[in-house]
Amino acid sequence: MTRRIALAILVTVWTILIVGCTTAYVAMRWVLIEQLDRSIQARVASLTELVRPGLVATESSDDESAPSPAVRNPAVPPVGTRPDADRYVIKNATGRTISPATGGLGVSDVTPLAASFAALGDGGRVRTVTFAAVAPIGAGGLPAPVKVTYQTPATDLDRQLDRLAWMFTLFGLGAGLVTALVAVRVSRAALKPLHATAAAIGAIDPKNLHRRIEAGALPPELIPMASRLNEMLARIEGAYAQRHQFLADASHELRTPVAALVTTAEVSLRHPRAAESYRATLETCLADARLLRRLVERLMEQCRADELSHDEPPQELDLAPLLNQCADQAAALARERDIELARDLPAEIRLVTQPGRLRSVVMNLLANAVEYNRPGGRVELTAKPSGTRLYLQFRDTGPGIAAEHLPHLFEPFYRADRARSAEAGHMGLGLSLVQSHLAALGGVVRVESMPGVGTTFVVELPLNGDWAR
Numbered sequence: 036m037t038r039r040i041a042l043a044i045l046v047t048v049w050t051i052l053i054v055g056c057t058t059a060y061v062a063m064r065w066v067l068i069e070q071l072d073r074s075i076q077a078r079v080a081s082l083t084e085l086v087r088p089g090l091v092a093t094e095s096s097d098d099e100s101a102p103s104p105a106v107r108n109p110a111v112p113p114v115g116t117r118p119d120a121d122r123y124v125i126k127n128a129t130g131r132t133i134s135p136a137t138g139g140l141g142v143s144d145v146t147p148l149a150a151s152f153a154a155l156g157d158g159g160r161v162r163t164v165t166f167a168a169v170a171p172i173g174a175g176g177l178p179a180p181v182k183v184t185y186q187t188p189a190t191d192l193d194r195q196l197d198r199l200a201w202m203f204t205l206f207g208l209g210a211g212l213v214t215a216l217v218a219v220r221v222s223r224a225a226l227k228p229l230h231a232t233a234a235a236i237g238a239i240d241p242k243n244l245h246r247r248i249e250a251g252a253l254p255p256e257l258i259p260m261a262s263r264l265n266e267m268l269a270r271i272e273g274a275y276a277q278r279h280q281f282l283a284d285a286s287h288e289l290r291t292p293v294a295a296l297v298t299t300a301e302v303s304l305r306h307p308r309a310a311e312s313y314r315a316t317l318e319t320c321l322a323d324a325r326l327l328r329r330l331v332e333r334l335m336e337q338c339r340a341d342e343l344s345h346d347e348p349p350q351e352l353d354l355a356p357l358l359n360q361c362a363d364q365a366a367a368l369a370r371e372r373d374i375e376l377a378r379d380l381p382a383e384i385r386l387v388t389q390p391g392r393l394r395s396v397v398m399n400l401l402a403n404a405v406e407y408n409r410p411g412g413r414v415e416l417t418a419k420p421s422g423t424r425l426y427l428q429f430r431d432t433g434p435g436i437a438a439e440h441l442p443h444l445f446e447p448f449y450r451a452d453r454a455r456s457a458e459a460g461h462m463g464l465g466l467s468l469v470q471s472h473l474a475a476l477g478g479v480v481r482v483e484s485m486p487g488v489g490t491t492f493v494v495e496l497p498l499n500g501d502w503a504r
Contacts, residue, residue, distance in 0.1 A: 040225070044218035049211050055447060056203040063199055068162075071192055072150055074187050075164045078121070080145045089337040123185040125170065131270045133172055135182060135451025142183065144169040160189040228253045232261065242270040277447075289330060296323040347501055354384035354418070354425070357394060362416055365401035373410050376401075379417040386425055392472040399426070399465040400492050404431035407490070421499060427494040435486035444482060477501060 051479045123131045125142070151166040166183045232248055239246050247268060250261035268282050303316040369376045412432040419426045436444070443449045447467040473480050477497050484490040 040148060040222035041215070041218040044222070045211070045215050048218075048395040049207075052207045054496060055188055056207050060199055060203050063197055067192055070191070071162055071163055071187075072147065074186055075162065076145055076147060076166065078187075079123070079142065079166050079168065079183050079185050109307075113212055121185070123183060125168075126182050126184075127172060128180055133170065136308060141177075142168045142170050142181070145183070148182070150257040160193060161186050162189045162192070180367055223311045224255075228257060232257075232264075236264070239268065241275060243266065244275055287329070292323045292326045292330070296320055296327070299323070348390050349387050349389055351387045351500070352390060354386055354388070354393070355380050355382060357390060358384075358416065358418060358427075361394060361397040361401060364398065365405055365422055366413075368402070369405045369414060372405060372408065373411045374405055374408050377413065377415045378406070379415070381418060381420065384418060384420060384425065386475055386496065388496070393496075396469050396472050396476075396494065399469050400429040400494070404429050404433070404490075404492075407431065408433040412489075423498050425496045426500050428494070429490075429492040429494075430489060432489040436484040436490055438484075439488055441482055441484060445480070 127133055144167075146167045148165045149165050150162065152162055153159050154160055163184065163186045166185065168181050168183050169178045170181045171177065172179050172181065197257070202462060233244065235248050247265045250258050250259045250265070253261050282323065298317050299316055303313065308316075358378070358380055362376060366376045401414070401416065408431045414432075415430040417428045417430075419428075440449075445466045447464055449467075457501070469480060473494065479495050481492070481493045481495075482490065
């Protein structure tokens with residue numbers, strides 16, 4: 036990660052440097068050439084007298100890029116054969132070189148036409164610029180158009196361009212090296228909190244779930260991530276604690292019937308006994324074994340509660356038939372206890388849910404309402420959609436639940452009336468399953484109870500299936 040970040044910064048900066056230096060070099064070269072051309076134009080404008088070394092005018096060749104060295108301006112260095120001398124030639128409209136034997140020639144209205152560089156045999160270059168001008172060469176000394184071709188060595192220009200090239204190259208290399216060092220240091224400094232966070236996360240195990248990431252030591256951009264990780268760790272710690280407690284409670288619940296089963300069998304085998312005694316012992320062991328089977332089944336159901344959400348796809352259905360089926364099943368148990376089961380359900384309730392989970396919720400709450408009711412009591416099941424929520428109400432007329440038990444009702448293996456629950460073979464897992472299923476369905480459950488009056492469980496579920504997205 037550090038290398039990739041440093042390399043990305045380095046490549047970006049070097050690209051900017053290369054483009055910037057190249058652009059600056061091209062701009063400076065254009066400025067210097069323009070300055071040279073303006074200098075040449077000023078020299079041409081200062082030509083006031085043309086003098087030939089000889090007395091006879093000659094014509095130059097048609098190649099305007101090679102001015103005749105026979106014509107010179109006293110204002111510039113002598114031409115001769117010196118390679119660093121300026122040269123120029125002036126031609127009239129017919130292409131003939133103008134070279135009066137005596138007198139002067141004034142040039143005005145100088146306008147550049149073309150410019151180019153030419154390479155010399157010694158590796159140097161010359162700058163040749165052609166101008167349009169006006170000179171008094173017509174009949175009676177009238178102004179007439181002429182063409183001036185001026186050539187000057189580009190030695191100074193090339194020297195300045197070479198210096199610029201070296202300067203930009205060295206600047207780019209130096210800036211690139213400095214950028215590389217800075218990029219490595221910055222990337223390491225920027226990733227240091229991440230490495231510390233990774234080390235802190237790596238040190239978290241089942242024995243250290245209480246540890247958290249220090250969000251205050253992280254850059255502002257990473258604080259939301261640290262907060263979410265801490266929230267996740269808190270959820271994991273809570274779930275792990277619940278599982279640990281669940282295993283401890285399950286072990287405790289299993290220990291009692293297993294111990295009773297073993298003790299009964301050992302006592303029975305200590306001495307020879309009559310067949311009726313052995314039969315009574317087997318019946319006692321069978322009752323303990325059935326209790327163990329029910330406990331194991333409920334434990335397996337509790338363990339499968341989290342996996343059911345992956346096995347059963349959500350589907351849209353009419354809940355009214357499902358509620359009526361559950362009520363019909365609970366009505367059979369209610370009749371045995373002389374309990375009336377009333378229902379108030381709409382003709383149709385459309386919602387997105389997992390039918391298996393919801394059926395388990397309804398059956399557990401109806402069974403509890405019937406089981407913990409008084410003979411001749413009443414159970415009411417109502418369903419009421421409101422906006423995007425569905426409210427299911429399970430009301431019984433049982434003895435009620437004391438206020439100190441209400442916060443613990445949904446804990447695994449918790450039983451408010453342990454004596455009665457043990458008599459009926461209840462394990463204290465039904466309400467825990469109800470809460471697990473409703474959490475997976477995006478719902479909640481609330482309980483209200485008044486001793487001597489009865490208990491009401493209220494289930495709230497979403498109708499549109501937002502929990503499944």
